[in-house]
Amino acid sequence: MAGLKLKKIIDAFSLEVIHASSDMESALLTVPEVNRPGLQFHDFYDYFDPHRLQILGKAEAMYLESLTSEHRRKCYDDLFLYNIPAFVICNGHEVHEECLESAREYGRTILRTGATTIEFTSQTIDYLNRALAPCITRHGVLMEVYGEGLLLTGESGIGKSEAAVELLKRGHR
Numbered sequence: 096m097a098g099l100k101l102k103k104i105i106d107a108f109s110l111e112v113i114h115a116s117s118d119m120e121s122a123l124l125t126v127p128e129v130n131r132p133g134l135q136f137h138d139f140y141d142y143f144d145p146h147r148l149q150i151l152g153k154a155e156a157m158y159l160e161s162l163t164s165e166h167r168r169k170c171y172d173d174l175f176l177y178n179i180p181a182f183v184i185c186n187g188h189e190v191h192e193e194c195l196e197s198a199r200e201y202g203r204t205i206l207r208t209g210a211t212t213i214e215f216t217s218q219t220i221d222y223l224n225r226a227l228a229p230c231i232t233r234h235g236v237l238m239e240v241y242g243e244g245l246l247l248t249g250e251s252g253i254g255k256s257e258a259a260v261e262l263l264k265r266g267h268r
Contacts, residue, residue, distance in 0.1 A: 101122040104219065104222070108218070110207065126146050129223075131149075131150050135170075135173065147179075151182065183207070239268040247259060
């Protein structure tokens, strides 16, 4: 499956690695979207996409802070049961011990940034949209013949340039 290596995001945004999963170097991001798991912390997983980068913002951090240690651990366990590419903590928030324990148990990558949630989210989505955009390479020669645009396309080495040279010899541009 094509995608962007998680390591590229870590390097591009200078993310701090709090806990590295065994597959952190090979983990791929395949969708240009992110998720803030507030609903998941309330046990709502009906439309959850585990392929998205999971981002913990200020609102989620404050909610988790209000929970008991056992309930907080359950929230992290339920989320980390899914094979998410990584869990990013924004605003430089402290990492809950329950988060680290759960990450170790389920083998999930935990990252942290000092950037605000909106900064990191918007920059990451922009980066992912560019990095995961479809790309098609075409071989071709563009010319003007009798005042009309002419695009010669075909496999590499098939003779497009030679045909263009012959047309140039006959006065075309």
